[in-house]
Amino acid sequence: MKKLHLLTTIELNKLLKNRTITCQQLLHSYLENINKNEPKIDAFLEIYKENALTKAAQTDKLYDKGDPLPFLAGMPIVIKNNICLKNKKITCASKILENFVSPYDATVINKLEKNHLIPLGATNLDEFAMGSSGENSAFKITKNPWDFDYVPGGSCSGSAAAVAAHFAPLSLGSDTGGSIRQPAALCGIVGLKPTYGRVSRFGLVAFASSLDQIGPFAKTAQEAAHLLNVIAGHDAQDATSAPVPVPDYAQNLGQDIKGLKIGVPKELFETGIHPEVKEALVKALELLKKQGTSWEIISLNTIKYSVAIYSILAFAEAASNLARFDGIRYGFSAKDAENLDELYKKSRGQGFGDEVTTRIILGTFSLSSGYIDDYYLKAKKAILLMKKEFHEALKKYDFIVTPTSPTPAFKIGEKINDPIAMYLSDLATESANYTGLPAVSIPCGFTKNNLPIGMQIIGNHFEEGKILNLADRFQQLTDYHTKMPEFLEEN
Incomplete structure (x- = not known):
């Protein structure tokens, strides 16, 4: 039998239920892999080894009683370090929160606990979730498990890399403009941004509150569906949480896809796309066509x-949300300030990294008197036009399909001094955040250099089940999701 950490949660669930293995044995397999390979990847900011071992022992007792347990009971999961866990450091990979300990659990953490999942560690990220490469963390740069010289994507660099490296079968991240989907594509795994409001944001450190959404990473669409079952649902503590019933996403997989229509925006297909990415996308679309779907090029001009x-x-929203980090109430505080104004300036100047500082300055400018009409309000109007355009497209088509990223992973340091090139990494993913639509990235191929390529499937509001069903069908027809980085094959 394969090593336990190389199995899917579907396989592991059967082994745990019939007591072929224990939760503790499973956890030790992941810890062994982490101990051996984490120094190569740098996916973690903290590993909760003792807490996880205690939780695994407790869950084993529940299994031994023979009572029915949730599907993911006993599964290790890692958490992006901008999601609050009580009595654990919540740093957002920033010096300004380096030693801050969360006094409470996020709603999604409470849901994990109720379903007996085992938080295994806090994963690295671009500082305050601002970045597309993982290079903006104040503490370390996470490497892509497929090639350690390449970025894993961002901002959920550690969460994506951890699943790709089999440090955990599942992880949670947050997505503001592609922060789940883009690293999922670059690391060759599944990453889902649910509909805005589908998953509670209570306990997520805010970047841009109108765009942020928590979602799952997994190796397969089926596993992502099981994790979405756990975290989805209305939460009275989040005013933007939607009071919409939660279906059984995993149970609803396996639906026929014959007759479904796919629209492919020419704006993300004809120009600015790496040739190997385009080739993989066309191959994937043609494979789905053989299963009875149809696809055609469309125009979504607002993209x-x-x-x-x-x-x-x-x-602009980041500038507002990050105003709370002032060096007084919590987090890093400069020691050499002579007055209150200087304390603010020095604490924020020393505590924030370059990318965060840049975004705060630009955001403040766009909100300033004399410029708010020209920038912020025009951007809001553009979003209304985009929502209308996507709404009309999804009346005609069941899905909008794009490359997740215009390019495969790039080398560490390659784009760090070219912010425009870096921002273009999220060109295909940002529209789903503006429109609030659900979108999933799944692996659809590899470059000649063995770097993963991702395909993005966008659906209508609260149709996560529909996009996961198409993703699952594609994975039944392909083996991209079963591939492993070379260092794992050597172990």
């Missing part, structure tokens, strides 16, 4: 404004 909108709206 070309995505990066400009993001640079105004997301940055």
Whole structure:
């Protein structure tokens, strides 16, 4: 039998239920892999070894009683370090929160606990979730498990890399403009951004509140569906949480896809796309066509404004949300300030990294008197046009399909001094955040250099089940999701 950490949660569930293995044995398999390979990847900011071992022992007792347990009971899961866990450091990979300990659990953490999942560690990220490469963390740079010289994507660099490296079968991240989907694509795994309001944001450190959404990473669409079952649902503590019933996403997989229509925006297909990415996408679309779907090129003209909108709206919301980090109430506080004004300036100047500082400055500018009409309000109007355009497209088509990222992973340091090139990494993903639509990235191929390529499937509001069903069908027809980085094959 394969090593336990190389199995899917579907396989592991059977082994745990019939007591072929214990939760503790499973956890030790993951810990062994982490001990051996984490120094190569740097996916974690903290590993909760003792807490996880205690939780695994407790869950084994529940299994031994023979009572029915939730499907994912006993499964290790890692958490992006901008999601609050009580009595654990919540740093957002920033010096300004380096030693801050959360006094409470996020709603999604409470849901994990109720379903007996085992939080195994806090994963690295771009500082305050601002970045597309994982290079903006104040503490370390996470490497892509497929090639350690390449970025894993961002901002959920550690969460994506941890699942790709089999440090955990599942992880949670947050997505503001592609932060789940883009690293999922670059790391060759599944990443889902649910509909805005589908998953509670209570306990998520805010970047851009109108765009942020928590979602799952997994190796397969089926596993992502099981994790979405756990975390989805209305929460009275989040005013933007939607009071919409939660279906059984995993149970609803396996539906026929014959007759479903796919629209492929020419704005993300004809120009600005790496040739190997385009080739993989066409191959994937043709494979789905053989199963009875149809696809055609469409135009979504507003997509070309995505990066400009993001640079105004997301940055403006970031400037507002990050105003709370002032060096007084919590987090890092400069020691050499002579007055209150100087304390603010020095604490924030020393505590925030370059990318965060840049976004705060630009966001503040777009909200300032004399410029708010020209920038912020125009961006809001552009979003209304985009929502209308996507709404009309999804009346005619069941899905909008795009490359998740215009390019495969790039080398560490390659784009760090070219912010425009970096921001364009999220060109295909940002529109789903503006429109609030659900979108999933699944692996659809590899480059000649063995770097993963991702395909994004966008659906209508609260149709996560429908996009996961198409993703699952594609994975039944392909083996991209079963491939492993070379270092794992050598172990």
